Amino acid sequence: MPQNVIKLKGNTYYIDSAVNIGLISDDNGRTIIIDTGLDDDMGRRILKFMRDQNLTPSAIINTHSHADHCGGNNFIVKRTSIPVYATYFEKQLIECPLLEPFYLFSASPLKEMKNKFLMAKESNVNHIIEEGEIEIQGIPLKIIPLFGHSPGMIGVASYDNVLFVGDAFFSPYILDKHGLGYFTDIKNTLKSLEYLKNLKYDYFVPSHGDVLEDPMPTIEVNIKRINEIAEKILEFCSEPKSREEITAYMIDIYKVKLNIGQYYLTSSTISAFLTYLTDEGMMTIEISENNLKWKRI
Secondary structure, three states: OOOOEEEEEOOEEEEOOOOOEEEEEOOOOEEEEEOOOOOHHHHHHHHHHHHHOOOEEEEEEOOOOOHHHHOOHHHHHHHHOOOEEEOHHHHHHHHOOOHHHHHHHOOOOOHHHOOOOOOOOOOOOOEEOOOEEEEEOOEEEEEEEOOOOOOOOEEEEEOOOEEEEEOOOOOHHHHHHHOOOOOOOHHHHHHHHHHHHOOOOOEEEEOOOOOEOOOHHHHHHHHHHHHHHHHHHHHHOOOOEEHHHHHHHHHHHOOOOOOHHHHHHHHHHHHHHHHHHHHOOOEEEEEEOOEEEEEEO
C-alpha cells in the first residue's frame, strides 16, 4: 500500500495529507472520495493512489465548500466524469468560488484574495445531499449535519463504522498553531461538538489532524478554546469597541500570522463570535462616533 494511504477498517481508507481524504469502497473497488484537497496536484495524487490500490472513483462528496476541501474536484471530474455531491448551501460556493472571498470582504474582493486558498477551481455539484441514511453508487452511507465551521458542513459515516467529520473539530496542535480557528456560526459549532460527543464510531477522521478512536478529549479542547475566545472578547469589551478593534486585539492575543486573506478570515470569525455573544444576551451594540461598537453587558 502506498505510504500515504491508510486502511482504517473493511473498505474504508484515508489519504494522510494536509487535508485527510476519505475513501469508501464497495467489494468491487468502486470508491467514493470524501473531499479532494486544495488543487489539481492533490486531485492528481488522489487518482494515482487509487490506481495503485485498484480502486475506481465513482463519486465525490464534499463535506463543505472551503477551497482545501473541494480544490481537487475540477481535476478529478475532468479525468473521470464522476458526479459530485454536496449540501445545498455548499453547492453554491463550489459552483461559484468567487462567493467565498466576496462574502469575506463584503464586496468585490481584493485581487490578493483571489487565490487558490480562498477560491478553488469551480466544479459542478450534480446532486444535493441531505442528512440521514442514503446510498450513493450502491454504497450505503450516513450523512450527519455538522454545521458551524461552514453553514452546510456534513460528516460522512461509512458502513465500516468510520466517521469523516470534516472540520467539525481540530487537533490541539492545529489549535495551538493557528490560535483562532475559522468559524461562521459559534452556536451551531458548539451544538455540533456536543452532538459528536454522543456518537459511537470506531474511528473519527478529522480533515486536519490524527485519526481518533476516542474524540472526547479533542472535542473538549475545542469547546474550551471557543469559550476562551468568547471570554477574551467579553473582557476586552468592558468599554465599547468596534469589530476592527476587537479583531486587532484578538490577532495580537493569539499571534495570528497575517496576510490580507488571513485578516479577513479572522475578521469573519470575530463577527461570528459577536453574533453569538449578542444573540445570547452577553453583549449589546451601539452606534458611536459613526461606528458600530460592542460592549459587554
